[in-house]
Amino acid sequence: MRVPTLQTSRQTLDAISTRQAEQARLQNRIASGLRVQSPGDDPAAAAQAELARSRLAHIAQDQRATQLAASVLTTADGALAQGTDLLQAARETLVAAGNGGYNLVDRQALALQLRNTREQLLKLANSGDGAGGYVFGGQGSPVAPLTGTMTPTYDPAAGTQRVGENADYEATVDGEAVFMNIPQGNGVxxxxxxxxxxxxxxxxxxxxxxxxxxxxxxxxxxxxxxxxxxxxxxxxxxxxxxxxxxxxxxxxxxxxxxxxxxxxxxxxxxxxxxxxxxAGRQSVFATLDQAIALLEGNPTNAAYNQGLERVHASLDRALDGVVLARAHVGEALRGVDAGSASNQQETLSVTTRRSGLEDLDLAEAISQLQNSQVATEAALRTYASTARKSLFDLLG
Structure with a gap:
């Protein structure tokens, strides 16, 4: 005959089961590192954490856009630096062409230098971005933006492509403005x-x-x-x-x-x-063509002097345009760097917020688990001892 009633046994077993379930829950939390494993654990925190994860996804996408823009703009900066060197060399060639001691053969040799400069400049204008696009592709072009070699034309729509969450970053350079739409003469x-x-x-x-x-x-x-x-x-x-x-x-x-x-x-x-x-507008290639034609021709001294000063002035405008374009690219790169730094800072902030909402305090959880294990073991020992008692044990 047993002293414990059926009701008491059930209550004790239920308490033990509850403690074991609590241990299992704590073990799962410790294994996952999460305090909120499902919306039922903390509905408000789960909703806020989901918003934080969504924001992190947007930031990651914007960060990829900054990486793309930085890559293209860095390539553009290098191309414009080379373009500046090429136009500066062409300018020096025109200065040399003003030497009154040069004959037609000397001028034709200078014209050949300008032809080489023109070819290199055309290749720069069609620089690829490494991802199937073109650095100077304006609003986008599946093919090289400048077509034709004798009289190059610019095919894409003028402007720039912009990327990022709010289209904050330029991912191309307006090739029309840099190479094709340059004021003639002194610019006015x-x-x-x-x-x-x-x-x-x-x-x-x-x-x-x-x-x-x-x-x-x-x-x-x-x-x-x-x-x-x-x-x-x-x-x-x-x-x-x-x-x-x-x-x-x-x-x-x-x-x-x-x-x-x-x-x-x-x-x-x-x-x-x-x-x-x-002043009208023309491409840098047209200016170089005028200079080449002047050097290869045999004009009068008056026509030669006037033509040389005019193409010199036009080339200066082209050089100014490339320098200004490079300065603009530098500013765009600065904006990209600022955007990237802002994304990194916001990522840290949002990650910290999400962690505070759903991550587990590991030390606290381990302490709770140990306490629960001790209490469960004590309850098991007590139940085992009580369950073996009989009336004869009590009567001694």
Whole structure:
């Protein structure tokens, strides 16, 4: 006959089972390192942790975008550095071409150097990004952005591709702006000599002295007077008005026209005319082609001097454009670096937050497990001892 009742035994067994289940739960948590293994463990924490994981996925995607942009922009920076060197070499070639002691053969040798420079520059403009795209591909192009070798054309849409969670990072460079859309002459206006001129006068590239006075009109400078006492008259051909009339002309004298300054050199003949017009735009390849044609041709001294100064000025604009493009790429790279650093910082912050929501305090969990194991063992020993008791044991 046993003293413990059935109810007492069941209660003791239920308590032992509960403690064993608690031990199993603690062991699972320790094995996984997670306090919240299912939404039922802590619904609020589970929901917040899921939001944190979603944010981490977005940050990781944005970080991959920064890596792509950094790779492309670094390649672009290297290409633009080479382009700067090439255009600087071309500029030095044009300076050498101004040597009055050079004959046609010498100039043709310089033209060959410019041809090589042009070929290398065209290859740079079609630089690949290593992932099937093109560094100077604008808004994207499956083929090389510049097609044709004699007269290259830019096929992609102008602009840049942007990547990242909020399209924050440039992943291409606008090749049209860098290579194809460059102001002629001094960048504001271009000068020219009338084809019918008979004298030896030629006009320089000119410069801007007062941008506030610019009108954007076309002008003509016409030589009058006599060969011994030449004069000049300036006409605004767009408005049809005279700006200056019968002013004494002298070789190299400065002529100012509505904020523009030009010089006419040599000895123009009466009736000769020179023009000023708003600068158009052309590619760097067209500028190099003009320089090559000038060096390989056999123009008059006046035409040669004027052509050389004009292509020199246009090449300076192209060089300025490449330098500015490289500066822009440098700023874009700085933005990419800042974005990458921000992502790393936010990743740490969000990871810490998620950890606080669902990760387990290992020391605390081990302590709880040990306490539960001790209590369970004590309960088992107590139950085993009580279960073996009978009335005869109590009666002694």
């Amino acid at each position: 206006f271009a000068t020219s000599s009338a084809p019918a001129n008979t004298g030896t006068g030629w006009i320089g590239a000119g410069s801007v002295v007062d941008a506030a006075r610019l009108t954007g009109h076309d002008y003509a400078v016409t030589i009058g007077g006599t060969a011994a006492a030449p004069t000049y008259t300036v006409t605004d051909t767009t408005a049809g008005t005279a700006v200056a009339s019968n002013v004494t002309f002298s070789d190299g004298a400065v002529i100012e026209i509505d904020g523009q300054r030009v010089q006419i050199h040599g000895k123009p003949a009466p009736g000769d005319s020179f023009g000023l017009a708003p």
